[in-house]
């Protein structure tokens with residue numbers, strides 16, 4: 361399994377996911393601005409990976425701004441990082457967690473290298489806890505799958521989208537270790553092909569059976585190949601269970617409902633945004649028209665045509681069979697069951 365990121369004390373080294381699977385290359389980020397750029401360019405992507413990268417970026421930012429007023433400088437760095445991508449709530453969560461840690465120890469009188477050490481320890485804990493959460497999620501999710509399971513997934517919610525193991529693909533990995541996976545159908549995930557480039561790569565590298573399909577083939581594949589369930593990740597889950605994830609997820613949920621196939625979302629507690637009552641206020645990132653009009657550098661649409669390029673959609677909670685978290689599996693009614701489960705300690 362490739363490492364998404366490695367913390368080196370003075371730098372955050374990121375695997376450049378825009379170049380996979382053809383080229384394995386790493387980027388050394390010595391300041392928070394380079395991490396912000398990496399997040400915006402999708403060199404690091406996937407909600408939990410973005411959250412952890414942002415936490416390390418805050419530490420780099422703190423190292424470079426040790427003069428007073430320290431806490432307000434951290435606030436500025438966080439605001440800057442959070443502007444890189446709007447939809448995944450983990451980005452703000454990673455920044456806020458470091459700020460809360462800084463406030464706590466600052467108020468206790470810690471300054472300089474002692475304070476920085478606390479921030480660094482917190483960022484490392486975020487990284488390690490993400491892997492542990494994914495493994496727990498994997499166990500909870502694997503229990504939902506039948507023997508010889510045929511699964512369909514979208515985008516990449518694997519080790520590459522997290523600090524390791526993965527959310528939706530973490531469930532697949534755990535189920536595979538239990539001998540339960542017959543086949544995983546991986547949507548290519550237009551326009552940036554995270555499914556074809558990253559999910560198929562991750563699974564194939566580990567010998568997990570994977571078949572690539574284009575996004576438009578998903579409903580037909582579900583029907584013809586007798587898919588047992590759809591499992592996807594999430595970028596932000598509102599208090600009522602409405603879920604933002606990679607564009608195309610909503611289509612899958614509609615098809616799954618029509619075909620009576622369970623539709624599962626796998627996500628850690630850090631992906632829930634309980635400030636939002638429902639999905640209507642989730643900010644949806646819109647990306648450059650070139651991502652649609654060009655394919656592998658070639659122009660594939662007329663210059664005069666307009667482009668609509670939302671990077672995410674919101675699947676209504678009513679279409680979601682269950683949400684798999686590290687704390688357990690949440691089923692409807694989501695409004696009460698989400699808040700009840702998230703209050704429990706893991």
Ligand code: MRU
Nearest residue numbers: 405406407517521527593594606
């Ligand atoms: O644009 P991306 O590649 O960052 O989108 C990623 C997704 O939509 C994932 O499904 C989501 O972040 C969950 S990753 C565990």
